[in-house]
Amino acid sequence: MLDLLIKSAYLPEKGRPVDVGIRDGIIVDISANIQQEAKYTIHANGKIIFPSFANMHTHISMSLLRGLGADLPLMDWLQKVIWVLEGEFVSPEFVRDGALIGVAEAIRSGTTLFMDMYFFEEAVAEVAKEAGIRAGLGFGILDFPTKVAKSPEEYLKRAKDFIRTFKGEDLLFPVLCPHAVYTCSPETLKKALELAQEEDVYIHTHTAETQQEVEASVENFGKRPVEHLNSLGLLTEKTLMAHVVWTTQEERQLIKESGAKVLHCPESNLKLASGIAPISDYVKAGIHVCLGTDGPASNDNLDMLEELSLMVKLQKGANLDARSMDAKTALKIATEEGFRAVNIKAGKIEVGYEADLILLDPTGPHMQPLYDPIAQLVYSAKSSDIDTVICKGRVLMEKRELKTIDYQEVLFIAQKWKERIENFLRHRIYT
Amino acid sequence: MLDLLIKSAYLPEKGRPVDVGIRDGIIVDISANIQQEAKYTIHANGKIIFPSFANMHTHISMSLLRGLGADLPLMDWLQKVIWVLEGEFVSPEFVRDGALIGVAEAIRSGTTLFMDMYFFEEAVAEVAKEAGIRAGLGFGILDFPTKVAKSPEEYLKRAKDFIRTFKGEDLLFPVLCPHAVYTCSPETLKKALELAQEEDVYIHTHTAETQQEVEASVENFGKRPVEHLNSLGLLTEKTLMAHVVWTTQEERQLIKESGAKVLHCPESNLKLASGIAPISDYVKAGIHVCLGTDGPASNDNLDMLEELSLMVKLQKGANLDARSMDAKTALKIATEEGFRAVNIKAGKIEVGYEADLILLDPTGPHMQPLYDPIAQLVYSAKSSDIDTVICKGRVLMEKRELKTIDYQEVLFIAQKWKERIENFLRHRIYT
Numbered sequence: 001m002l003d004l005l006i007k008s009a010y011l012p013e014k015g016r017p018v019d020v021g022i023r024d025g026i027i028v029d030i031s032a033n034i035q036q037e038a039k040y041t042i043h044a045n046g047k048i049i050f051p052s053f054a055n056m057h058t059h060i061s062m063s064l065l066r067g068l069g070a071d072l073p074l075m076d077w078l079q080k081v082i083w084v085l086e087g088e089f090v091s092p093e094f095v096r097d098g099a100l101i102g103v104a105e106a107i108r109s110g111t112t113l114f115m116d117m118y119f120f121e122e123a124v125a126e127v128a129k130e131a132g133i134r135a136g137l138g139f140g141i142l143d144f145p146t147k148v149a150k151s152p153e154e155y156l157k158r159a160k161d162f163i164r165t166f167k168g169e170d171l172l173f174p175v176l177c178p179h180a181v182y183t184c185s186p187e188t189l190k191k192a193l194e195l196a197q198e199e200d201v202y203i204h205t206h207t208a209e210t211q212q213e214v215e216a217s218v219e220n221f222g223k224r225p226v227e228h229l230n231s232l233g234l235l236t237e238k239t240l241m242a243h244v245v246w247t248t249q250e251e252r253q254l255i256k257e258s259g260a261k262v263l264h265c266p267e268s269n270l271k272l273a274s275g276i277a278p279i280s281d282y283v284k285a286g287i288h289v290c291l292g293t294d295g296p297a298s299n300d301n302l303d304m305l306e307e308l309s310l311m312v313k314l315q316k317g318a319n320l321d322a323r324s325m326d327a328k329t330a331l332k333i334a335t336e337e338g339f340r341a342v343n344i345k346a347g348k349i350e351v352g353y354e355a356d357l358i359l360l361d362p363t364g365p366h367m368q369p370l371y372d373p374i375a376q377l378v379y380s381a382k383s384s385d386i387d388t389v390i391c392k393g394r395v396l397m398e399k400r401e402l403k404t405i406d407y408q409e410v411l412f413i414a415q416k417w418k419e420r421i422e423n424f425l426r427h428r429i430y431t
Numbered sequence: 432m433l434d435l436l437i438k439s440a441y442l443p444e445k446g447r448p449v450d451v452g453i454r455d456g457i458i459v460d461i462s463a464n465i466q467q468e469a470k471y472t473i474h475a476n477g478k479i480i481f482p483s484f485a486n487m488h489t490h491i492s493m494s495l496l497r498g499l500g501a502d503l504p505l506m507d508w509l510q511k512v513i514w515v516l517e518g519e520f521v522s523p524e525f526v527r528d529g530a531l532i533g534v535a536e537a538i539r540s541g542t543t544l545f546m547d548m549y550f551f552e553e554a555v556a557e558v559a560k561e562a563g564i565r566a567g568l569g570f571g572i573l574d575f576p577t578k579v580a581k582s583p584e585e586y587l588k589r590a591k592d593f594i595r596t597f598k599g600e601d602l603l604f605p606v607l608c609p610h611a612v613y614t615c616s617p618e619t620l621k622k623a624l625e626l627a628q629e630e631d632v633y634i635h636t637h638t639a640e641t642q643q644e645v646e647a648s649v650e651n652f653g654k655r656p657v658e659h660l661n662s663l664g665l666l667t668e669k670t671l672m673a674h675v676v677w678t679t680q681e682e683r684q685l686i687k688e689s690g691a692k693v694l695h696c697p698e699s700n701l702k703l704a705s706g707i708a709p710i711s712d713y714v715k716a717g718i719h720v721c722l723g724t725d726g727p728a729s730n731d732n733l734d735m736l737e738e739l740s741l742m743v744k745l746q747k748g749a750n751l752d753a754r755s756m757d758a759k760t761a762l763k764i765a766t767e768e769g770f771r772a773v774n775i776k777a778g779k780i781e782v783g784y785e786a787d788l789i790l791l792d793p794t795g796p797h798m799q800p801l802y803d804p805i806a807q808l809v810y811s812a813k814s815s816d817i818d819t820v821i822c823k824g825r826v827l828m829e830k831r832e833l834k835t836i837d838y839q840e841v842l843f844i845a846q847k848w849k850e851r852i853e854n855f856l857r858h859r860i861y862t
Binding site for chain 1 (some may be wrong): 535536540700701723811849
């Protein structure tokens with residue numbers, strides 16, 4: 001008995017429709033006509049089957065700050081809008097509610113894994129678990145006090161408790177997030193590394209996002225950010241670095257040799273004027289590259305298909321070379337390479353892989369005629385074409401309807417926070 | 432009696448819902464509660480009202496070649512794929528069928544005007560007229576023979592007949608399209624200018640798309656493309672130049688002084704590795720900038736919302752300055768500036784403007800919470816949020832359903848061409 005049977009989905013690699021059988025969250029059969037019974041059957045009717053997306057860098061609860069301060073320069077945006085609002089509002093309730101909106105959006109756009117980094121990640125865990133989506137729960141570490149802790153020692157102590165609470169979960173896993181080289185001292189970074197190694201968890205951090213960050217790092221430490229992390233021992237196979245826009249050839253070599261991962265966020269890098277990361281060079285150098293959206297306040301959405309389409313076009317345009325990246329590579333980066341970075345065997349439609357996948361409806365006018373499904377996914381499709389989303393064999397969306405989230409609650413909490421935050425802004429900033 | 436009444440649409444500029452009354456294609460009333468009767472009423476229920484988009488540069492019938500040869504360098508893509516297929520297939524039937532798919536896609540993504548350039552534009556006219564969408568029908572002029580004509584003289588003669596046939600139409604207008612400085616001799620360009628001035632029509636051409644084009648122009652004419660056009664008298668208020676990626680400060684001054692328009696196509700420029708046009712510099716210099724998608728084989732869709740979102744982020748990222756462009760400016764470029772370039776009083780939701788508008792459904796998770804409708808249109812929304820599209824007072828789409836196009840026919844012709852073209856490719860290129 002199968003848990004789930006998908007009938008007649010078009011598989012691009014085979015160039016024809018197949019049936020896909022799933023048991024215990026694993027793809028166990030791909031063939032022309034599966035006769036075995038199943039607890040649940042989806043009739044794909046020629047919809048195209050692709051791996052689902054792995055969004056490898058986000059701050060999902062920042063959905064509650066979406067679009068605020070858009071068009072301000074980075075430091076004004078942070079100091080005058082984001083930090084002010086976070087200081088006032090961030091709480092377990094804020095994080096939970098923001099995560100619910102974000103997870104609804106992530107599922108609707110075909111994502112089944114997100115690597116998060118924020119405060120009160122217990123609240124993200126609660127939402128992700130209920131929704132049935134995979135999440136890397138990033139416990140943030142900073143040198144300065146916030147509502148979470150008063151000192152680096154206290155952050156690290158709480159992080160250790162957090163890690164032990166969430167270890168061994170099925171779809172969730174704890175991650176340690178020293179925020180960046182400009183918010184964590186070398187001492188804090190070293191202690192974070194020790195804790196991550198003791199507990200055998202991934203480190204997820206921001207690295208070389210802006211030129212200003214690089215200049216400050218050189219001034220303070222005599223080294224550029226990647227060199228600095230390397231000198232402290234933080235470049236490891238289990239290190240995930242978001243952005244990595246500004247690097248020298250020597251730094252790229254360090255990243256490659258260490259096996260550390262680059263989490264590319266092209267929309268955020270453009271919108272916040274950080275720059276254009278040399279991703280096709282990284283790929284050519286053999287660096288493990290993944291894709292993320294960044295938080296929904298700096299993107300301003302969680303749409304991985306938009307992100308992946310931008311990534312490949314941006315590399316072609318910025319390098320003045322159409323061969324810089326192709327559609328197939330872009331799709332792999334947004335799917336398989338993300339899961340592989342955190343040792344999840346998903347991101348491919350193959351027997352033995354975990355069943356994280358989407359069904360894409362190819363009947364929209366922008367998909368006509370359909371010659372090359374991968375090129376058309378990358379260059380023509382929209383996330384609204386995603387009809388069905390499956391995470392480890394569980395159906396999270398079918399016929400565009402969320403199966404594990406009460407969408408009325410999403411709209412209700414969005415309205416609640418809109419009123420609270422707008423009321424605050426009226427009285428505190430604009431008067 | 433109104434022709435059309437829109438009840439309770441949220442108007443961003445006013446920050447509250449309004450009713451909009453339309454008569455004879457014109458917005459005649461915007462107020463809190465219009466009591467006048469109407470032939471047709473749309474209950475917007477808080478959907479957001481925006482101007483519709485003006486897609487100022489496309490080759491709409493190339494939808495039939497969508498996604499073919501994706502990832503090839505420009506010259507291979509053109510010579511080995513596009514020109515081969517066009518040579519084999521382009522005909523009035525091809526152009527009509529491709530236009531039908533493209534017009535369906537354009538309407539579904541909120542566009543009510545497209546400036547086209549291709550062969551057999553009579554067939555585009557037929558489709559656009561039936562669908563009720565505005566079109567600038569661009570009659571292409573080349574130095575080399577095609578199915579349309581054998582010599583520049585014959586193209587110009589046919590163009591004259593074409594212009595006289597389509598002058599005085601309501602939503603359609605003829606446009607003269609000398610293709611580019613690298614496909615039209617100075618002699619042909621001058622004759623095209625004479626004809627355009629005699630007949631008082633717009634000139635629509637490709638200019639300074641790639642560095643190679645600039646180098647060839649300098650080599651052949653001793654002048655860069657914009658200088659060359661200027662020396663021939665082709666920079667006029669009625670000249671629309673697509674791309675304009677590579678220009679000097681002097682050329683920008685020439686464009687500004689002449690009143691010629693720049694039609695920016697950022698996705699195509701990235702995907703075909705042409706480069707990143709300095710659009711925010713153009714805007715600062717006072718140049719009239721419009722937005723287009725380019726043809727659906729080089730983009731690979733006709734989604735103006737995607738294009739507009741990319742434009743603004745790309746300017747910020749490429750200039751390393753978040754103030755390079757803001758959401759409001761981007762929206763204006765994609766709407767009002769397009770209509771204004773061809774002297775259509777549309778692109779604004781104001782009494783006295785023609786009623787070209789969209790209603791956007793703000794209830795998707797990626798739009799929650801909704802603080803700033805213009806920022807969220809530009810940075811968060813997807814074209815699938817567009818619920819209703821109105822062109823000069825006529826409803827072309829309502830509740831995502833096309834009102835003037837039989838969508839079953841769209842799918843049928845797409846399948847027909849897929850089979851024809853794939854059959855040809857199997858036998859001619861890949862064997």
